[in-house]
Structure formats: C-alpha cells, structure tokens
Amino acid sequence: MLSITAAALLLASGLRALAAAVPNAAPDGVIPGQYIVSLKPGLKPTEVQHQLDWAAAVHRRSPRRRDTTGVGKSFSIGGFNAYTGSFDEDTVAQIKAGDAVLSVEPNRVVELDVFTTQENANWGLASLSSPAQLPDDGDSHPYTYDESSGEGTFAYILDTGVQISHPDFAGRAVRGYNAQPEEEFDDFGGHGTHVAGIVGSQTYGVVKKGTIVDVKVLAGLGSGSVETVLDGYNWAVNNITQTPGRLAKSVISLSLGFPVSSQTSALDDAVKAAFDLGVITVVSAGNSNQDASRRSPARAERAFTVAASDWNRTRASFSNYGSVVEMFAPGVRIKSLDLDGGYATLSGTSQAVPHVTGLVAYLRSKEDLATPQAVWDRMTKLAIEGAVHDPKGTANLLAYNGAETTATRRAKDVVVMMGSISTRVPDRPQRSERRSESSPGVLIS
DSSP states (O other): OOOHHHHHHHHTTOHHHHHHHSTTOOTTSEEEEEEEEEEOTTOOHHHHHHHHHHHHHHHHHOTTOTTOOEEEEEEEETTEEEEEEEOOHHHHHHHHTOTTEEEEEEEEBOEEOOOEEESSOOHHHHHTTOSBOOOOOSSOSOEEEETTTTTTOEEEEEESOOOTTOGGGTTOEEEEEESOTTSOSSOSSSHHHHHHHHHHOTTTOSOSSOEEEEEEOSBTTTBOBHHHHHHHHHHHHHHHHHSTTOGGGEEEEEOEEEEOOSSOOHHHHHHHHHHHHTOOEEEEOOSSSSBGGGEETTTOTTOEEEEEEOTTSBBOTTOOBSTTOOEEEEOSSEEEEOGGGOEEEEESHHHHHHHHHHHHHHHHHHHOOOSHHHHHHHHHHHSEESOOBOOTTSOOEEOOOOHHHHHHHHHTTOSGGGGGEEEEOSSOGGGTTOOOOSOBOOOOO
C-alpha cells in the first residue's frame, strides 16, 4: 500500500487533484449532472417515499434524460430527509418547483484537511493534559489521563477507511460501513488510519480503551463526494441512535469538507439534525487560511468545529478561523499511525479534529455526559482561555482534558486515589518525570 507520507504529497495538490480523481468533476469540485435534493422538514415517511417516486417519474418522462440515471440514494436523520440523483436540467427544474423541496444543490468533490508531512513529533497528545506550553522536541512529554480512557465509547471515523489490523489499535478498531463499495473495505491512503490513531491508538491515542468504528466515505487517497459522505454519515447516525446504550457514548469525526458559496448545504442540515437526535459531530475548520464559514460542514450550526495550532500556541498558518470555530487543538507535526503497521507525522486541521474527538470520548466515559450540549458545555469549560496567538476572530479556547488539575487535587490527599491517573510516555521513559516549567497558558492546535 502507498504510505501516508507519499499520499500526503499527492494530496498537497489540493481540490484540483481530487476533482480529477472523481469522474467528470469540474476544477471547482462540482460534479456535473449530479444533485442533492433536501426536502422540507416534518415530512412523514410515506410523504418522503412519495417524493422519491415522484422524482423518479419526472425523470422517466423527461425526453432529455439520456446519460442520467435518476434517483440515487436517500437519507433520513430525524427531521432531515434528502436524496441524490443524476438528472437532466429539465428534471432539475421540475424538482426545484416541488412544494416539498427545500433545496437542490450540485454534488461536489470532498477534500481531506491534511496539509503536509513532517518527521518525529508527539507534543500534541501531551498538550491535551498540560496547562503549560510544551516544546516540539520529540516523544519526550508525559500525557496524563484518567484510567477510564474512553472505555465503553465509540468513535465513528468517516474518512478513507481505517487499517483495523494495525497492532497499535490492539483489536479495538472495527468495520462499520463502506460507502465506497467499488473499493475494498480498507485504507489505501493512510489518512483515516492516521486520524483514528490520534483518537484511539495505544501509543498516540487520546483514549486507550475506546472502540474505533471505521466508516469509509472516501476512496484511494481521498476521492469522494458529498453524496458518499452523506451516505456514511446517515449510516453512522442511525447506527448510533438505533443501537441500545450507544447514543450517550458516541462521537462522529469528520476531518474533511468542501468550499461552499450558497446558503444551503444538505450536509450542514444533516449535522444539525443529528445533534437534535443526540449525536455530536466534530469537524475540521479547513486548511485555506480563511474564514471557516465558507466551508461545509465546518459552518454547520451544530458542528463542533476545530482549528489547528502549533506547539508555540499560535494558530497554524494554514488553519481556517472565525466565529464558526469552537476551539483550537494540536494540528502541526502530529505523529500517529501509518499503513502496514507503520507511523507517520502529518499537519492539518484533520489532525486537530481527532484530538477533540478523542477528548469527547474521554469525557463521555469519565463523566457520563449524556447529551451533545452537556459535552459542548464541558469541553468549553475545561478549555484553556486566551493562550492562542493570532486566533483571528476565533474563540480563543485550547482543548484540555483537565487532568493536571485533577492530579494536583488528588496528590494532596496522599492516598491510593492517584491510581486512577495514568501517565504515558511513548518513547523515552527515562524522562517521564520531567514537567514543563513554562508559565500556564492555552495549548491549542
């Protein structure tokens, strides 16, 4: 398989390269002739089915339907209902005029939010449990966490797939759903495995006991569309809400997105509908050094959007920003898993997202946070305020697990209670006692 280092170099060419990987995609990512139709909220299942049948009939009657296939997949998340299809212009015009239709938008290429590849770094994980700034000097810092460490939780990784056989997952990564059935259910680009490793691998994971659920929505190095992402997202939300005991223990990770110019986006609406059902979704702000409100699903009303910062507690030069972003997390030179049992270091808001995804799982396991709003409030309360340089209109909050405060408080009791706190130093155990003497501040990627 192609290593993630080589994959990242290819992905660096951006949206044009990904558009070329999707048949007939335009340079701006629009896939000609393919559409996503969102229906007005509140429709009954029978009314939704009627809309699907009606659209199929309109397509069949169109004299210009040649080379179009009609209605494709349908999605239902709470009050959100939508379907995709390949339609000619006459059919699209009739669909837009339908009384039950909320919006019609073109299907688009989705891009990963990976930015670049470096070597040898692991400051990011340790930063989640350090109120002080850490230097980027290799795998030399302690990461402190509660021994519950995500036990009983489920992180759904919507990405290029996850190489679940990687030994660093220790058997805790499982197959969920493949929205790219033309490709084997595995990871061939490495991005999804790297993201999943930050969430829950033994060495570089925020949680050490949670389950990783692989939802493959992109093929190869990251080829896919809004349709395939919606397909995987629809499956994930329904799996979470329909599995007994799963809702209050789950989180969805989306380290991807696409630029938008219109006011509507089916993916934005799906994220909001999922939140209303009790599902929290963590998404990347994007790597274009611009306002994240220009990107979906970063701008979605109830998406927990994450920007990237570096070890100097400065907004990463590539990271998007703005009022739609909830907080920063480490996203520069982040070491995690690669294909074929290997390891790699990447930068991007793609890497910031899994730090927060893992933190959501960690807090849901440790504190039994039952609702997305409870998670949201707790994450915001724990975050370190005001330490990120150049936030550029973003809430100046840095992701933090609160372990330093907990450990300090328990140390005063001089009892065995410290047994519930674990410290992990991946590579240099001789330095495990070393603590940063920097002044306290916010560490946000």
